[in-house]
Amino acid sequence: MDVNIGEVIGSLAGDPTVIAIYLMLLFSVGNFVIGSAKAWQNGSFELEAFDAWVRKDGGRLIPIVAYLLLGKAVSLVDVEGAGLPTTIASTALTGYGILQAGTFLLATLDSMREAITPNPTLKVEKLARADAAGDSIPLDE
Numbered sequence: 001m002d003v004n005i006g007e008v009i010g011s012l013a014g015d016p017t018v019i020a021i022y023l024m025l026l027f028s029v030g031n032f033v034i035g036s037a038k039a040w041q042n043g044s045f046e047l048e049a050f051d052a053w054v055r056k057d058g059g060r061l062i063p064i065v066a067y068l069l070l071g072k073a074v075s076l077v078d079v080e081g082a083g084l085p086t087t088i089a090s091t092a093l094t095g096y097g098i099l100q101a102g103t104f105l106l107a108t109l110d111s112m113r114e115a116i117t118p119n120p121t122l123k124v125e126k127l128a129r130a131d132a133a134g135d136s137i138p139l140d141e
Contacts, residue, residue: 017068017094020101024064027108028057031115038115060104067097 032053039045071094074086 015072016098017072020068020098021065024061024101024104024108027105027112028053028061031108031112032057034112034115064097064100064104067093067100071095071097 032050035053036045036049039049071090071092074093075090077086
């Protein structure tokens with residue numbers, strides 16, 4: 001059971017597993033930025049949102065990344081005479097990780113779509129707050 005670290009790192013370049021991890025991180029950060037920008041625009045941004053984002057997305061990303069990397073690691077381990085079981089285990093772990101990564105990406109895309117889509121209810125609430133505070137209501141809203 002000899003694992004060469006250089007071989008492991010070299011095999012990750014352009015690998016679908018690594019691409020899935022990068023996409024999840026990119027979408028997660030993008031979702032936070034878009035959501036924060038929208039909340040800032042609406043005047044509802046709070047610094048606690050960063051903590052919630054780290055706990056929520058981190059709690060979802062860590063197990064998915066673990067499945068993907070474990071599947072990759074199992075495929076690189078050469079166990080004497082156990083070629084098929086390690087291939088099955090690697091395929092199962094990687095497949096499950098890719099499935100979870102796909103659902104994460106779809107949910108994150110939906111969240112970004114909701115943040116970008118105008119919310120008429122929020123607009124009415126904003127106008128009601130302005131009216132209650134005695135502020136003038138802009139005509140363009």
